[in-house]
Amino acid sequence: GAVVSQHPSRVICKSGTSVKIECRSLDFQATTMFWYRQFPKQSLMLMATSNEGSKATYEQGVEKDKFLINHASLTLSTLTVTSAHPEDSSFYICSARDYPGYTFGSGTRLTVV
Amino acid sequence: ILNVEQSPQSLHVQEGDSTNFTCSFPSSNFYALHWYRWETAKSPEALFVMTLNGDEKKKGRISATLNTKEGYSYLYIKGSQPEDSATYLCAFSNFGNEKLTFGTGTRLTIIP
Numbered sequence: 001g002a003v004v005s006q007h008p009s010r011v012i013c014k015s016g017t018s019v020k021i022e023c024r025s026l027d028f029q030a031t032t033m034f035w036y037r038q039f040p041k042q043s044l045m046l047m048a049t050s051n052e053g054s055k056a057t058y059e060q061g062v063e064k065d066k067f068l069i070n071h072a073s074l075t076l077s078t079l080t081v082t083s084a085h086p087e088d089s090s091f092y093i094c095s096a097r098d099y100p101g102y103t104f105g106s107g108t109r110l111t112v113v
Numbered sequence: 114i115l116n117v118e119q120s121p122q123s124l125h126v127q128e129g130d131s132t133n134f135t136c137s138f139p140s141s142n143f144y145a146l147h148w149y150r151w152e153t154a155k156s157p158e159a160l161f162v163m164t165l166n167g168d169e170k171k172k173g174r175i176s177a178t179l180n181t182k183e184g185y186s187y188l189y190i191k192g193s194q195p196e197d198s199a200t201y202l203c204a205f206s207n208f209g210n211e212k213l214t215f216g217t218g219t220r221l222t223i224i225p
Binding site for chain 1: 117145147149154155156157159162202204211212213214215216217218
């Protein structure tokens with residue numbers, strides 16, 4: 001079946017640095033990619049939707065300059081957390097539209113120290 | 114704001130017993146209801162995509178029902194096995210919108 005590979009699975013970075021998270025669709029073309037964030041004991045919350053070759057659409061309250069999304073090809077989407085701060089520590093996960101459902105990556109646990 | 118609620122938050126079930134849990138969602142402008150099974154350190158695994166009121170779907174020992182008029186879905190597991198231990202997520206989308214709104218999940222632990 002369809003697989004989305006997400007890397008890294010865990011990352012610890014210093015406050016003020018940037019972190020890039022990659023999601024690759026391995027055996028299908030991901031026209032649309034969704035990026036979610038999950039804080040402890042909360043549900044997955046959609047951050048942004050990206051379509052290949054166009055700018056991402058961000059949900060209300062998500063800073064587009066802080067969370068840079070690039071979807072330059074049908075098999076790769078990246079999320080860069082710029083100038084990360086401890087409050088950005090969270091679990092980030094991508095999913096690709098794969099009709100009739102969605103295929104998820106395995107997530108990235110980001111810790112900013 | 115769309116609210117998707119799942120209950121219970123967690124439960125422990127003896128191996129061999131059957132169990133079920135609930136997902137409630139807004140009934141207006143409904144498009145689809147998704148169930149996922151999510152084990153720690155793995156990708157959420159799609160179980161069912163349900164669109165029609167009264168839909169019943171089955172995958173092995175797991176089945177689900179859908180009531181779009183009253184806004185709920187049940188997930189049933191028959192004869193629980195240790196490998197069923199996972200978090201079960203439901204997610205809702207409304208018509209004309211590809212975005213999923215997730216519940217917080219039901220964390221199921223099967224006791225051998």
